[in-house]
Amino acid sequence: MSGIPPDPALHARLTDWVAAGLLDGSQAERIEAAERTRAAYGTVRAPRSGAPEAADRGRRVSLVVEALGYLGAVMAAIAGFLAVDTLWPGIPAGAQAAFAGAAALALGAAAIPLRGSAEPALVRLRSVLWLASTVSLAACAGVLAGRVGGFSPQVTVLAAAGTATVYAVPLWLRAPLPPQHLAMFAGAAMTLGSAVACLGEDVPLWAPGIAVWLLSAAWGVLAHRDRLPPRGTGHLAAAIGLLSGAQLTLAVPLGHLLALATAGGLVAAGVGLRRVWLLALGAYGTLQTVPQTAERYLPGSLAAPLSVLTVGVILLVLALLLAKWTKWTRWAERPAGPRSGGSARPAG
Structure with a gap:
């Protein structure tokens, strides 16, 4: 993290909070690391009124x-x-x-x-x-x-x-x-x-897939606990790794269960964390896995197209629920103050 200079004001506040017992040392370090990453990839604030324009020119x-x-x-x-x-x-x-x-x-x-x-x-x-x-x-x-x-x-x-x-x-x-x-x-x-x-000449394809899946699962947990910052990037990397590892296991029956559970878990994580891209990755994994599973165990039937239709309807309902949940959450998190009668609640 030495590549991004620290914010002296933030560091001083965190030091005071650690001394007061509000935070421990590891929490303060993770907050400072997150703020450095946000500063590197965040938006540039507009200069305050009366400030010289040299800083703005420098940014341009x-x-x-x-x-x-x-x-x-x-x-x-x-x-x-x-x-x-x-x-x-x-x-x-x-x-x-x-x-x-x-x-x-x-x-x-x-x-x-x-x-x-x-x-x-x-x-x-x-x-x-x-x-x-x-x-x-x-x-x-x-x-x-x-x-x-x-x-x-x-x-x-x-x-x-x-x-x-x-x-x-x-x-x-x-x-x-x-x-x-x-x-x-x-x-x-x-x-x-x-x-x-490389462990042998006849290593089945599912073995590397399981290894990648396990690594991705551990990676996602560590990223969510801010051990592998930035958190959002860790979630994205773990989700892609989980889907890729699960796809490599489809040659065996248990691989289909793993792939379906992985896709369902990503959809659930997208809804729980309110991350549309996680929901999209889960939907992609579902559309990749469900037809293959239906074609393998119910060949020559309408199971494959019907399963895709069912999954599509379920994902559409989840997307609508997620959008409505996000709207209600934003309304609930508005700062307290006078709210006009017509805008007190989001439109249903």
Whole structure:
């Protein structure tokens, strides 16, 4: 978290609250980490009346720098691929790995001048550069293992994902931002899955799926307890991992139960936490699993289309209930004060 300078006023208040016994040390640390993440990815507040416009101009310049950085990185990558393909047809695998490694080094170096900035736009730019550097390093390791070393696909994935994870973890520790969190989770999930696949020549597909599912479940719990910030990104990563792991287990009967329970759990979590994207992921998992289950156990019947219709109706009802619940909650959370008679309650 040292990549984002702390807020002295917030730190002083938290210290006073810890001394007064209102919070413990770990709670104060999690609050400060959450506020740093929000400051990095939150909206920029408008300057107060009478404040000089220099700060606002500085923010606009930072946004321009961020946009130019994204555009320059994309154009440099495209130009590099086109130049290599044109000037060096049939480029050997060793040279491909060298180019990927050089790209990882260059992108990581480009983020160094931005490491001391607290401006949200520059923090985002640095985070994206770190993510691109992580992907490039994973590609370098994958080419070295698969094409230079001649290892199996499982070992190649293990080498690429393991390298990415080792690189992504310290970046996340330095600045726990969404891109670094997603890179760390993707690397860890692929490392674990490929490691299980490397245990033998005839490892069934459900074994890596179970491993990824268990990791994702633990990840979601830790993220919800603010052990893996930011919380929302942890929820998203865990949900995708749960669905992916469950889909890999559909070759066995219990896998269908696991996939259906996972999709139902995500729908329930979306309703309970009032997160539409969790509800959407649960709906996607349901639509992926229910037809496959119906076709496997009731082939040649109307079970598959009828099950999709039933699930669709249920999800529509849940969406309407969630929308109505959100409307009533927002009304209940309004600050106390005079409410006009016509607007005292939300329209049914």
